Amino acid sequence: MSDPQAPPIRIAIVDDEPLARERIRRLLAGHDDVEVVAECGDGGTAGREIVDRRPDLVFLDVQMPVMDGLDVADELLVALGGEAVPLIVFTTAYEQYAIRAFEAHAMDYLVKPFSDERFAGTLANARRRLRQMRVERLSDQLRQLLGESGGPRSELPPASETASPTSEHGRLDRLVLRTGPRSRIVRAAAVDWIGADGVYARVHVSGRSYLIRTPMHELESRLDPQLFVRIHRSSLVNLDRIQDIHEVTPGEFVVRLADETRLKVSRSRRLQLEAALGHRL
Numbered sequence: 001m002s003d004p005q006a007p008p009i010r011i012a013i014v015d016d017e018p019l020a021r022e023r024i025r026r027l028l029a030g031h032d033d034v035e036v037v038a039e040c041g042d043g044g045t046a047g048r049e050i051v052d053r054r055p056d057l058v059f060l061d062v063q064m065p066v067m068d069g070l071d072v073a074d075e076l077l078v079a080l081g082g083e084a085v086p087l088i089v090f091t092t093a094y095e096q097y098a099i100r101a102f103e104a105h106a107m108d109y110l111v112k113p114f115s116d117e118r119f120a121g122t123l124a125n126a127r128r129r130l131r132q133m134r135v136e137r138l139s140d141q142l143r144q145l146l147g148e149s150g151g152p153r154s155e156l157p158p159a160s161e162t163a164s165p166t167s168e169h170g171r172l173d174r175l176v177l178r179t180g181p182r183s184r185i186v187r188a189a190a191v192d193w194i195g196a197d198g199v200y201a202r203v204h205v206s207g208r209s210y211l212i213r214t215p216m217h218e219l220e221s222r223l224d225p226q227l228f229v230r231i232h233r234s235s236l237v238n239l240d241r242i243q244d245i246h247e248v249t250p251g252e253f254v255v256r257l258a259d260e261t262r263l264k265v266s267r268s269r270r271l272q273l274e275a276a277l278g279h280r281l
Helices: 018-028 043-053 069-080 095-103 116-148 216-222 267-277
Strands: 009-014 034-040 057-061 087-092 108-111 174-179 182-187 193-197 200-205 208-212 228-232 235-238 242-249 252-257 262-265
Touching: 009 018, 009 043, 009 116, 018 034, 018 116, 034 043, 043 057, 043 069, 057 069, 069 087, 087 116, 095 242, 108 116, 116 208, 174 200, 174 208, 193 216, 216 228, 216 235, 228 262, 228 267, 235 262, 252 267, 262 267
Parallel strands: 009 034, 009 057, 057 087, 087 108
Antiparallel strands: 174 182, 193 200, 193 235, 200 208, 228 235, 242 252, 252 262
C-alpha cells in the first residue's frame, strides 16, 4: 500500500529491448506513487543517468551490449558509495546470473517473462524497503541533532540483551531492540532473518531492521538451532520464514522468505540447511 504523504518513488528503467522497457512502464502506470526519471537502452548511458538523476529504484537488465547490468551495479557502487546506491532489481531471461546478482546486493531478481503479480510483489517490497530507509535516515538525523545540541548521543544502539532466556537451555527467547529512545521487545521466533553489518548484526523483523552490538557468531550460538540456521557467513534465517528454495544454477541455491527477501545459500553452509530441514536439496 502506498503512503500518500511519502514522496514518489523515483525509478530508472534500463534494458536494451524497447518492448521490455515499455512493459515495465505499463506495469508502473498502475501505481500513483512512482515516477520514471530515467530510461536507458545501454549500460554506459545508464551509469551516467543514474548518478545524475539519483533514482530510488532501478530495474536493470543483466545482458546488454558494451556494459552489462552487473558491471553497471559495480560502477554505481564505486561512483556513489554503498549508502547512496539505489535499490536494484535485475531483470533477465537467464537464471544463471542470479547468484552474481545477489552478490551485487540486488533487492530482487525477475526472470523474464515475469507475471504482473510477480512485478507488483517486487514493487511492494521496494516500497517497504524505501519507507524503512527513510525512517532510519530521519532517526540518524535526529540523533545527530541531539548530539550537536548537547543532548544524549549514541553512535550505535546498545547490545541486544535477552529479556527472557529459556530456563532450560539458556537460549535467547526475546530480543531487546533499540530505536532512538524506545526499546522494542520481540520474541526470537518473530525475527525473519539476521544479517551481518560490519562486526555487528542487523535484525530484520516484519519489514524493519535494527542494528545491534552483538556479533553474528554469538547470536548463532544463543538462538535456538531448531529455529535458526546459518545459511551464509552473513545471514541467519528463521526456518519458519522460508517460503521456498530455488536452485538458480547447479549446486547454487537461494532461499525466498515470506516477505520476498532472497538470500544466498553458500556452498559451505548448504549441509547445515539440509540437516535443519531434514531434506536433501
